[in-house]
Amino acid sequence: MANKEALRELQARLAERMQAVRTEQPGVSWLAVDCAGQGMLFPLRQAGEIFDVSHVLPVPHTQRWMVGVANLRGGLYAVVDLAGFLGLRDAPPEGPAREQTRLVALNASLGMNCALMVDRLEGLRHAADMRREDGDASERPAFASARWADAGGKVWQEIGLAELAGQQQFLGIAG
Numbered sequence: 799m800a801n802k803e804a805l806r807e808l809q810a811r812l813a814e815r816m817q818a819v820r821t822e823q824p825g826v827s828w829l830a831v832d833c834a835g836q837g838m839l840f841p842l843r844q845a846g847e848i849f850d851v852s853h854v855l856p857v858p859h860t861q862r863w864m865v866g867v868a869n870l871r872g873g874l875y876a877v878v879d880l881a882g883f884l885g886l887r888d889a890p891p892e893g894p895a896r897e898q899t900r901l902v903a904l905n906a907s908l909g910m911n912c913a914l915m916v917d918r919l920e921g922l923r924h925a926a927d928m929r930r931e932d933g934d935a936s937e938r939p940a941f942a943s944a945r946w947a948d949a950g951g952k953v954w955q956e957i958g959l960a961e962l963a964g965q966q967q968f969l970g971i972a973g
Contacts, residue, residue: 830920830954831902834886837954838916839923839946844959846903847871851896851915857971864971865890865915870903873911876971877901880914883968890915910963923954941965 828839829848849870854877856866863882868875879890891899901913923946931945931953941961946954962968 826925828923830923831916832918833916834881839954839956844905846905849901851899860971860973875911875913877913908963
């Protein structure tokens with residue numbers, strides 16, 4: 799008898815939750831990454847697949863932040879060291895520091911075969927769990943939209959990957 803009551807309660811809770819999900823507005827979610835000690839948030843709709851850093855072939859006569867090209871699932875992708883592009887460091891990590899380094903491909907809908915090299919993945923973040931920080935947006939580039947703080951007080955910079963991919967500086971890889 800107790801099992802039947804527990805089952806009914808579970809079914810009732812599931813039905814309530816499913817109804818709540820149907821009526822909830824979808825929230826904003828990001829892939830959180832670390833670049834040279836800075837927290838960055840990539841909109842999930844603009845981020846693509848995540849890859850280990852495998853064999854990246856250098857391309858001569860390019861900007862120092864243009865790491866090279868890599869074959870990712872049969873496609874040729876330009877690999878950009880995001881921290882280097884943002885001026886947070888001079889060269890990509892080497893040795894043990896490179897073990898956690900990952901490539902985050904831009905979503906195919908952005909129409910650019912490019913992957914961003916990041917130092918570490920930090921998981922997913924949701925706007926419902928974050929607090930938007932006030933600040934002077936005029937001091938940031940167009941692709942660096944809002945700043946957010948998590949419950950622990952860490953500040954994260956939201957990076958619009960579509961806006962980044964359209965920046966002349968980002969497109970100008972010739973060195």
